[in-house]
Each structure stands twice: as structure tokens, then as C-alpha cells.
Amino acid sequence: MHGDTRPGRPQGPFALSRRRFLATTVGGLGITATLSPVTGALPASGPVPSAPPRPALLGGQPVRQAAFPGWPEWDDRDEQAVTGVVRSGRWFRGNGRKVEEFEQAYARLVGAKYCVATANGTSALLASLGGMEIGPGDEVLLPPYTFVATLNVILDHYALPVFVDSDLETFQIDATKVEAAITDRTAAMIPVHLGGGTADLDTILEVGQRRKIRVIEDACQSHLAEWRHRRVGTLGDTGCFSFQASKNLNSGEGGAILTNDPELAVRCYAWHNNGRARHVQGYDFRYQGGRAANLRLTEFQGALLLSQMERLEAQSRTRETNAAHLTRLLNEIPGIHPARMLPGCTRNAWHLYMFRYDPAAFAGLTRERFLDALRAEGIPASPGYSPLNREAFIQATLNSRGYRRIYPADLLDQWADRNACPENEKLCRTAVWFTQNMLLGEPSDMDQIATAIRKIQHHAGALQA
Ligand SMILES: *Cc1c(COP(=O)(O)O)cnc(C)c1O
Secondary structure: OOOOOOOOOOOOOOOOOHHHHHHHHHHHOOOOOOOOOOOOOOOOOOOOOOOOOOOHHHOOOOOOOOOOOOOOOOOHHHHHHHHHHHHHOOOEOOOOOHHHHHHHHHHHHHOOOEEEEEOOHHHHHHHHHHHOOOOOOOEEEEOOOOOHHHHHHHHHOOOEEEEOOEOOOOOOEOHHHOHHHOOOOEEEEOOEOHHHOOOOHHHHHHHHHHHOOEEEEEOOOOOOOEEOOEEOOOOOOEEEEEOOOOOOOOOOOOEEEEEOOHHHHHHHHHHHEOOOOOOOOOOOOOOOOOOOOEOOOEHHHHHHHHHHHHHHHHHHHHHHHHHHHHHHHHOOOOOEEEOOOOOOEEEOOOOEEEEEEOHHHHOOOOHHHHHHHHHHOOOOOEOOOOOHHHOHHHHHHHOOHHHHHHOOHHHHHOHHHHOOOHHHHHHHHHEEEEEHHHHOOOHHHHHHHHHHHHHHHHOHHHHOO
């Protein structure tokens, strides 16, 4: 643990106050490497801070040598859970009980009536759209700042994706722009609760109800996140989760659909089970026919999820504590803008820690060079998503035989103009991400992240390639 636990105080030998930091760097842009940080606004009393040592990228010592906590975490309980399934010889949900048990436990945990476990998050989204009978001719709204799966499932159903621009401050879909994107073809929207935060569900659900448009919450990054004290994934028509290896609840691959609608529960189940209904008691409605697939979770995964789920609350609390500490530290650094949480977001799942980087506060140092410098200091960081709405494969898909047969030519030809997302372009150029496992250690890990960023800022001029 670190020594000084006062919140909001930058730690370490070069934890300058914000004002003094500005006086020592911004004033000397370009020559910060040779300029002593003690010139300028040093108070008359107090210890003289030493200059930040040389950046690791220029041959100095990295701020951090140790690895961040690994992911996933497991112990004997997880091993026994999986071995138990192996030894039972019941590896499939049709003859075992683990998937069923997990569905009940996950529905209870998150607060929904029904749960359908699926092979992964993509298939949860796919089966949600399938269960709603969304298909050719339908438009489906989504944000451009998301994982490609949110888009792929729309294309898989030969529906037309329509992007709604991002909000720069929160990184979430700009809910104020949803209504303007609706046409008489709009059948559903897939708001994404990105990074563990939440989209503006007040606006989205109100528009959905008033305009009679289905809402599929993509909560693949937001296990246990809350909107006004209710867990996300339970407020839309369906909520979709991923248990893929990187996610906050993990069985290598895995997914789930939550819903409170008994008919949708039956339809989604049938969609994921080759059109066949549940064999156990509970749902009395049997859906026959329709398009479907096999997207079932295995018993190994069901058992592993049951045991991994026992850690979820404690891990989530640790991430929350560390993220709050990191936000206090980063808010003190000019040019670093942590993603703001919407006021209605009462709990963030912190799948990602995201902020915007402003090169102007770093002597014009590019984001790519900043990321390289950060990684060299022992802090892994990612630039995040690139603009999904401009991916070339979308145009190729819209030009495909199937799409050309379904949609009027002018609708497809004007698609790119209609789907420009200027705010998202800015977001994609400036975002920086840390992954959830980096928040699973000690507050002193957060201090090191802030220290590394301050060090880079101090030497920004010298770091220009
Ligand atoms: C991970 C993820 C998915 C897809 O989940 P898989 O389990 O990888 O198929 C969908 N949407 C978002 C936002 C995700 O992060």
C-alpha cells in the first residue's frame, strides 16, 4: 500500500501541484527536458522537488517494473467446478444442469425474470434480433463507438445499420440524436453501455416506447453497472452480456440474454436452440419454426461462470475504488479528460478506464507517441476503437447482391452521408484506454499511472520523435 492515502493528492517525488506544474511545463514548451522544474513558481518554503527522471522511452528508468494483475483470476473452486462437469459426463445443457443453474443465478443477480445463456455476446445479440424477428428492410440504430459485433449482428440479419453519433464527454451514444435517426423503417436500437459506464437510458427508453422501437441493451462491457440504481441489461426489451475472456465475467467464451418479457424469452431461447423450446418446466409458451441456430453454452462454461460469478462483486468494488482514485489524480493533469459518467449512471462496471488526451497540453506530442512513452514506463495503454461507421467492409456489404436486392439503390448510395459521425471522429483520434485488470490491484498502481503521465508531460518536448 502507498503511504499517503489522502484522496486527490498526487503522490511521489514529482507530484507537483497543478498550478506549479503548469508554470514549469507549459511555459517552457519544447525545452522542458533541460528546464529545471524548480524554476518559476516554487514556494518559499517546502522541499525542492527533483526533476522527473528521464523518460523510459529515452533510456530512463520506467516508473513501473511490475506487471499489473493478470486476468482471469481463478483457484481450486474453479478447477473443481470444471473437473466436476468433466467427471459427470454431462457436457451439454440437454443432459446437465449447470447452464440452467447459471441462467437462474445470473437472472437473480442482475434482476431480470428470464435469462438465456448463449455461446458468446455476439450470439446473445444475434438471438435477440432473431427473437424480435428483425430482418431485411428493418433499420437498426447503434453507436459508432463500439466493438464490431454490435454492427455484425445487424448485417447478419440483413437489416440496415444506422449510426447515431457519440457524445465526446461520456464516450456513450449521444441520446439526444437518437430520435432524428428514426425513420418508418426503424425497428430496433442497440445502445451500448460502453466501457462499463451506461448510455442515457432515460432518453433511449422514452424514445423507444413513444416510437414503438425495440431496445436491445448491449451490456457486454457492463456487468453490474446501474442506471438509477437498477442494473443495466434489465431495462430494455433485452439486455445482452458477454463472458468472453477479456470481459469482467469470463468463461473464455460465453454470453447471456436477459429479459422480463416471457414471450421474448421463449423466442430468444428457441432462436439459440435451433427453434426448439426449453425442455424443463418454467416457460409454457412453445415457439415453433422460424429462423434459428445453435448458439448454446456448454456445461463446462456454465459451471465456470457459477464459480467466477462469486468473485464479481468484490472485483467490481476494487475496480470502483481504484477508478475513483485514478480519476481524482488524472483530473489534476492538464490535457487528460477522463470519460464523464452520466448523472443517471449510479454504478460503473469499469470494463475500461477511458480518457481523452489533448496533445496541446503535451507540447503537441502525438497520441501515438504518448502511448509509446506510457508503455515504456510500464503502463499498457490502447488507443481504443477506430471509426466503425467508416469501415470499408460496410460499403462492400451494402454493395453485395443480397443488400442490393433488398434495399432501394438511393438508400444504399446515400448511406455514407447519412451515417457521418463527426464527434466520434474526434473521440477516436483522442481516446486512451486502460483495461479492467489494471484496476484490480492497489491504489499505489493508480499513483504510478498518474506519475508516468506527469513524467511524460514534463518531458513532452524532448519526447517528440
Ligand atoms: C465483447 C463485446 C461484444 C461481443 O461479445 P463476444 O462474447 O466477444 O461475442 C459485443 N458488444 C460489445 C460492446 C462488446 O464489448
